[in-house]
Structure formats: C-alpha cells, structure tokens
Amino acid sequence: MTEERVIWGKWNCSSCGVKGISAKPPEGEKSPRCPQCGSAREVGQNEEAYLDNARDETGKVLDAVVAETPEEVAIAKGGADWECSSCKATNRAREAACTSCGGTRSKDARELEAEPTPKKNSGATPQPQPKATPKKSSAAPIIFFLFALIVSILGYQWWGKRVNTITAKVASMKWQHVVSREAFSPTTLREWRTQLTEAAAKMPSDGRGEIAGIQNIRNCKDEHLKDERYACGVDTRCSNENVQVPDGQDCHKECKTKSNRNGSFTESCGQVCTPKYRSESRRKCEDVTKFCTRPIYAAKCDYDTYVWKPVETKKTEGSDSNNHSRLPWPDLKSGSLERITKTESYAVSIEYPFKKAIKTHLLVPKSEAEFLPYSVGQPVPIKMNNFGELTGF
DSSP, X not given: OOEEEEEEOEEOOTTTOOOOEEOSOOTTOSSOBOTTTOOBOOTTOOTHHHHHTSBOTTOOBTTOEEOXXXXXXXXXXXXXXXXXXXXXXXXXXXXXXXXXXOOXXXXXXXXXXXXOOOOOOOOXXXXXXXXXXXXXXXXXXXXXHHHHHHHHXXXXXXXXXXXXXXXXXXXXXXXXEEEEEEEEEEEEEEEEGGGOOOBOOBOOBTTBSOBOOBEEEEEEEEEXXXXXXXXXXXXXXXXXEEEXXXXXXXXXXXXXXXXXXXXXXXXXXXXXXXXXXXXXXXEEEEEEEEEEEEEEEEEEEEEEEEEEEEEEEEEEEESOOTTOSSOOOOOOOOOTTXXXXXXXXXXXXXXXXXXXXXXXXXXXXXXXXXXXXXXXXXXXEEEXXXXXXXXXX
C-alpha cells in the first residue's frame, strides 16, 4: 500500500537575501511572495535543497509543511509555475495574467524546469557543497616510468646487438682419423613376426651391394607388445555443491519525492521488497565412462641374417696442422667379404678478449680442407656484438 502526501518546499529571495521562505501560499494570495520585500518567487528557485537535509532513513521528509486544504492541493497539482516575460515574476499555472504586473501570459512564457529527485539525507541543516578540486592524475608518473623503462630496454638491446670486428687467436688444435675394417658376418636377431619376410642373403663385392637377408625364422613366442586402453563400464562420481535457493523477501519502507515545479512536492511512501536467498549444499552425481588397461601380445621370432661387424680399428691424431699438406690416415687392407670405413673429426679452439677477460670458442671444421689453413697462434678476424656473442668469421 502506498501513502502519498503533498508537501511544500522553501525558497530564497534574490532581491533582499531572505532565505528559507516557505513555498506554501499564504491564505488568499495567488502566488508566494517574500515576507520582507514583497518580491514574487522567481523561476529557478531550488526548493529541493531544503528537502535534502531533512529526511529519515526511509527518505521521508521530516518537519514537512503539508498541503492540507483542497485549495493548496489544487495549486500543488495544478502544474508548473510560469515566469512572466515582462517582470520575471513567478505565477501559478492556473493564472492567465501575471499577478505582479498584470501582463498576460504569452506563448513564450517560461515554465519552471523539472528538478532532479533529491537523494536521501538525514541532516537537518543545509551545508554548502565544496567545489571539487581537480586531482592530479596518479597514473602519469607510472606511465612515464613504464615508457622510460621500455625505451631503456630497447636501447640496451640495440646497443648489445651492434657488431664489431676484433682479432682472435688460435689457441689449440686437434684432429683424428679413424679407419675400421668390418666383416659381413652371420648373426641371429629377434623381431616381431609381422615385420619378417623370408629373403635370401647376398654377399658384398668390394664391400658393396650386400643384402642382409631374413632366413630360418624360428622360436616364435608371444611377447608383450603394448598396453591397450578400453571402455569397461561406468563409474558414478559425486560431489557437494553450494546453491542459492529462495528464502523469502527483505522488505523496507522507502519514500520518494517528485517536484511539481511550483514549490511543492508529491511524496510517495511504500514497501520495497527484494528477494532473499540462503546457501544450501546439494549432492551432485554423474556417470562417467570407466576405462581399463589390458596387455596385447604378439609373436616374436629369431631369424638368421648378416651384419657388418668391426674386426680391426686404427687411428692417427695430432694437435696441429703445421707442415702438413695432408693429414695421414692409418693403413688397413680389406679381405674377402670385408670393407673399410673412415671417420674424421677436427677442432680449433680460438681465444678473444671480452671485458678484461679471455673467452674461448670452439670451431669444428667439417673437413680436412677446412682444418688445414689454421695453425696455432694464427690471428683470426671475428665478428662479435657488445654482448660478447660471436656472429661470424
């Protein structure tokens, strides 16, 4: 149920400075006037300022002057006051002529504009609102710091990647040649049966053209090949969860005022209710697929074949390339069903200065031709950035 009443505000006289004049019309007077100088109420007077500071916790106006007589209520609900275009005096909506100068109401007569609904305020004395002082943005120093930090990082990266040419020196060298004699020899291996297909072996000629072959497949037995995951039923999994359920309403009285734009206000008070909830624990269950693991077996068999096996290995090595047009290799001869294999490795260690220290870098030539031009103590031009990283030779 809504309770409604019409109340009168207060206004200030701009002519003589009297404040807090009630907007309630005196008996027999058509529009409110200043009791001191007789000036009529002007358009734009803000009665709401006197309502804001006189409310209880529900928003109801305290010590309000209520429009009680039918005449007052008729004036309050009769519409917005209007301003005389000649003398600027305020007149009631029902007045066809200005009560101050007698001028008729023109088409361009300005009505009192609607004012915003005031906020609740429990104070009794109106307080002037201080002017807002512009706050200095606290984000500006942070933005400047981040900008300076990014610029510094980018600048450091740019400086660090700058490349300079300096002279390094060959500190040490190593090389190794390995020669192996291998024989194409019979052997027995074991493999999954699905990977085996009978094939005759072919012996090599001059260490080439051999075929290992797959012969005499035997001793096949099932062995563990892999584990297989498969659906083997359903598991029910449950968990507790909190849910919000309705639990009645929270109700309170609330009052609102609406300006009638003539010094009066219509105040409406009623119950305002909002839903109320409580937390409740509920059991939630769901079915999920259950998975099991089972072993998978397959046949694995022995078979005869041929492989290259090392028979003899020799190596030569050194620590420099000086006085060599070529580096020596070990001498090995291959017999029937044999072959010769060769492997080579090279390393050149160079030293260069960086920040009052000596750094080392290892070069790995791919061939003898790349290794032979180096010698211990030889200067080597290198490209290095300011981070100490080598970028080229």
